[in-house]
Amino acid sequence: MKQVGLYFGTFNPIHIGHLAxxxxxxxxxxxxxxxxxxxxxxxxxxKQSLLDNNHRYQMVFEAVQFYPKLKPSKIEFDLPQPNYTVNTLVHLEEQFGKDHEFALIMGEDNLKSFHKWKNYETILENHSIYCYPRISQGVVEHQFMEHPKIERIDAPIMEISSTFIRKAIKQGKNVRPLLPDAVWKYMDEMNFYR
Incomplete structure (x- = not known):
C-alpha cells in the first residue's frame, strides 16, 4: 500500500518553500x-489573481520533474466548484483506494482552523494529517494538539509566500532565487504577474 501525502494549494506560483x-x-x-x-x-x-489552472499545473510539473517522489495532480480540476477537501478525498479513494492510502499535509496555521472545514471529523476518521511548523503563528494552541491521527513533522520553517512573490514581481523585484529554475523560466516566458 503506497502512502501518499496530499499537499493542497493554489501554487500561484509554486516556490522553493513548497518544494522544501x-x-x-x-x-x-x-x-x-x-x-x-x-x-x-x-x-x-x-479568484482575482489566480492564474489559469493549466498554467499553475504546468509550473508544478516543471518544479517537480527531477523529484521522482513528488507529483503534480489536477484531480480537483474536474470536480464541481467550489470544492471541499472531503470531496477530493472521496474521489481519490474511489480512483486509487485499492493500492494507495492518503494523508493530508498542512501547516500548523491551517490546523488551527481545521474545525471549520467541511466534514473535518470524517477526514480525521479516515486520514492522517502530517503537520509542519509555521513560525509566524508562534506556538499554535488548538483542539487537535494531541490527536492520534495528527503527526508533527519537524520540517524546515519556510516563510516564503506566493503572495509576496507576486507582489515583488509586479514591483519589478528579482525573486528568481525563491523559485525553482524551470518555474522562473516558464513565468518569465509567459510574462506572469507583471
Whole structure:
C-alpha cells in the first residue's frame, strides 16, 4: 500500500518553500510520495489573481520533474466548484483506494482552523494529517494538539509566500532565487504577474 501525502494549494506560483516542505515530508516521514493537488478555487479565497489552472499545473510539473517522489495532480480540476477537501478525498479513494492510502499535509496555521472545514471529523476518521511548523503563528494552541491521527513533522520553517512573490514581481523585484529554475523560466516566458 503506497502512502501518499496530499499537499493542497493554489501554487500561484509554486516556490522553493513548497518544494522544501514536500521533499522533507517524503524523506523524513512514512510517506512514499507527495502529490501537489492544485486547487482551482479555494472556498476561502477569491479568484482575482489566480492564474489559469493549466498554467499553475504546468509550473508544478516543471518544479517537480527531477523529484521522482513528488507529483503534480489536477484531480480537483474536474470536480464541481467550489470544492471541499472531503470531496477530493472521496474521489481519490474511489480512483486509487485499492493500492494507495492518503494523508493530508498542512501547516500548523491551517490546523488551527481545521474545525471549520467541511466534514473535518470524517477526514480525521479516515486520514492522517502530517503537520509542519509555521513560525509566524508562534506556538499554535488548538483542539487537535494531541490527536492520534495528527503527526508533527519537524520540517524546515519556510516563510516564503506566493503572495509576496507576486507582489515583488509586479514591483519589478528579482525573486528568481525563491523559485525553482524551470518555474522562473516558464513565468518569465509567459510574462506572469507583471
Amino acid at each position: 516542505i514536500a521533499n522533507h515530508m517524503v524523506e523524513f516521514s512514512e510517506l512514499d510520495e507527495v502529490w501537489f493537488v492544485i486547487t482551482p478555487q479555494s472556498p476561502f479565497k477569491t
